[in-house]
Amino acid sequence: MELLILIALIILNGVFAMSEMALVSSRKFKLENLKKKGSPSAKAALQLIDNPTRFLSTVQIGITLIGVLLGIFSGESITKDLKNLILKIDFLAAYANQIAVSASVIIITYFSIVVGELFPKKLGMSFPESITLVVAKPMNLLSKIASPFVWLLSVSNNLLAKIFKIDDHVDHSVSEEEIVSMVKESAQGGEILNIEQDIVERVFELGDRKANALYTPKSDMIIFDTQDSWEDIRNKIKDGKHSAYPVCENNNIDNILGIVIIKDLFLASNASDFKVSNYIKEPLYFNETTKAYQVLHQFKKTKNHYGIVIDEYGSVKGIITLNDLIDELVGDTTHDEEKNPEIKKIATNTWIVDAGMDIYDFLDYFNKEEEEEHINNQYNTVAGYIINNTNNLPQVGDELHIHNLKYYILEKNGQRISKVKVQK
Structure with missing residues (x-):
């Protein structure tokens, strides 16, 4: 009989331990979704989560009470049975009592730890929401039955928390x-x-990105002039990949009149009376420090998916489109060089890199994400990253060492770095 009581107490202790771990490990948003679907168990579980002192006090009362009962039924009959067995062994008979007591303590402790603590807690961590839904109502009922003791413990706990300035309200928001x-x-x-x-x-x-990290820079823009003929336009766009082109006057890129969407030109004829100005649409204008999500919001709000990026002085910096934002969201899910023309692997630990490549994509490719924390708003490309980490403007043939990578300047377009070789 005593053995059965011990087993029952150990299992009951395990239930309390499992319940505590399951409720603590449960994701609140899952329980809230179940509550919205009408689950009474989820509602009970959320009540316990929102009042952790009451729940933890109930669990602690249960575990402490079981500990006391285990002390009362500490296996006296088991010790006697073991002692009788040991007495039958002649060379151990003199130490039968000590061995029996030690063995019973070890056995009870082992099962109390494994069956009463470790395994139940592992179950609680593995299936938190499922177990929480099962034990929530019984735990709520127990907390009501033991409410006088729970109240006393809660008041005592809150008093100590106030003395040590511990906030009882846990922030469940997720960063x-x-x-x-x-x-x-x-x-x-x-x-x-x-x-x-x-x-x-x-x-x-x-x-976290700004418009100046996403736009097509002014140096890479193909622009139309108001004096361009149909043939001039065709020559400019035949190798182009853009969906819209800025239109300026007298080839002054800082005097942009608007943009032309390429699909609108499909309706144009090659007649001599063709005027690109007839297809101009008003673009949006963004400061280069405008957040990417603000650009996206304006695109959605105005149904205009093309914008000109300017600096604080009103000078044109580039053009940004909805496609730029979509590309940033979808991106390339592999590091396959054939799918990423900006990086081409030419040998083991050696790559040729387009210096105009986005610096975040570059650092992600080489698993240098920790460097992203040091990027400032002064540069957005590999070229800008290199210049920012040197004391002067690198020249073709220069070799640079930046954060465990070697950079060789291969090509420059004027003063602009256009191609580099990178080695690990």
Whole structure:
């Protein structure tokens, strides 16, 4: 009989330990979703989560009471039975009492730890929400039954918390870093696809980007002039990949009149009376420090998906489109060089890199994400990164060492670095 009581107490202790771990490990948003669907167990669980002192006091009362009962039923009959067995062994008979007591303590302690603590807690961590839904109502009932003791413990606990200035209200909000970490864990566990992980991470990266990190720079822009003929336009766009082109007057790029959307020109004829100014549309204008999400908001609000980026003096810096934002969100989910023309691997640990490549994409490619914290708003490309880490303007043939990577300047277009070789 005593043995059965011991087993029951150990199992009951395990139930309390499992309940505590399950409730602490449960994700609140999952329980809230179940509550919205009408689950009474989820409602009870949320009541316990919102009042942790009451719940923890109930659990502690249960565990302490079980500990006391285990002390009362400490296995006296087990000790006697073991002692009788040991007495039958002649050379151990003289130490039968000591051995029996030690053995019973070890056995009870072992099962109390494994069955009463470790395994139940592992179950609670492995299936937190499922177990929480099962134990929430019984725990709520127990807390009501033990309410006088719970009240006393709660008051005592709150008093100590106030003395030591401990805030009882836990912030359950999830930070950006925690969300990214959860997404990574889910991807590693196979719960979401890698491409989904990539997109979620890019959403947060986009929130930190500004227009000057996403636009097509002025030096790479193909512009139309108001005096361009149909043939001039065709020659400019035949090798182009853009969906819209700025139109200026007298080839003055700082005097942009508007933009022309390439699909509108499909309706144009090659007649001599063709005028590109007939197809001009008013673009949006953004300061180069405008946040990417603000640009996206304006695109959605105005249904105009093209913008001119200017600096504080009103000088044109580049053009930004909805496609630029989409590319930033979707990106390339692999490091396959054939799918990334800005980086080409030519040998082991050696790459040819377009110096106009986005610096964030470059650092991600070489697993240098920790360097992203040191990027300032003064540069957005590999070329800018190199110049920012040197004391002078590098020349063709120069070799530079920056954060465990070697950079060789291969090409320059005027004073602009256009191509570099990178080695690990």
